[in-house]
Amino acid sequence: METKKSLKAFTSILTKVAGLVFFAFLAISLGVIFGTLFKDWVSEDPLSPVQGLNEPYQEPLTIKLPEQQQQRPSDTSSSYLYTDEYFLEEKPVSFKVQVGPFQLREEALQVASLLQSEGYPVFVSRGQPCYVQVGAFSNPQNANNLQNELLSKGYAAYIKEE
Known part of the structure; x- marks a missing residue:
């Protein structure tokens, strides 16, 4: 009886840990994807229409x-x-x-x-x-x-x- 309780507790903890690991990997993957897509928004000053003197203008390809x-x-x-x-x-x-x-x-x-x-x-x-x-x-x-x-x-x- 006690082994069933401990086995049930162990599987419950294991299930929760697996869920946390899954969501952690999902969050990291989404962070990498969105970071790659929107890196220009983060690296530039979004509120100012400013380009520095040393930054070359890049015409759209x-x-x-x-x-x-x-x-x-x-x-x-x-x-x-x-x-x-x-x-x-x-x-x-x-x-x-x-x-x-x-x-x-x-x-x-x-x-x-x-x-x-x-x-x-x-x-x-x-x-x-x-x-x-x-x-x-x-x-x-x-x-x-x-x-x-x-x-x-x-x-x-x-x-x-x-």
Whole structure:
């Protein structure tokens, strides 16, 4: 009788420990997954549209599909195209459209806030004098178009070529 009670107590404890170990591994796995997915949110200042002077601007990568895509032979009724590989094409950023310079960082942040409310992506430098970067392009014509647009709105915009 006593062995049944001790066996039941032992299995109860063993079940609880196994459950705790399972949930610990689940929590660690989720932490690793979400940490990997959202590491940029944690490493950057989420409340400020600021980019440091020494941080290079990274233009989003574009996906270039291969020249020849073939339909899956087993399903000829589907209109979807299938391919095995995607090639990422990286273009160097050579032309940055900036507004400024500003002697006080607060002035630059105010202008950045205005530009952001108008729908422009902005980055504010940390050094003195401050500038507000509104765009970065590999094509000089795109940079020129944005500069003209900002000049027509009254901003002191210029293109910095790298």
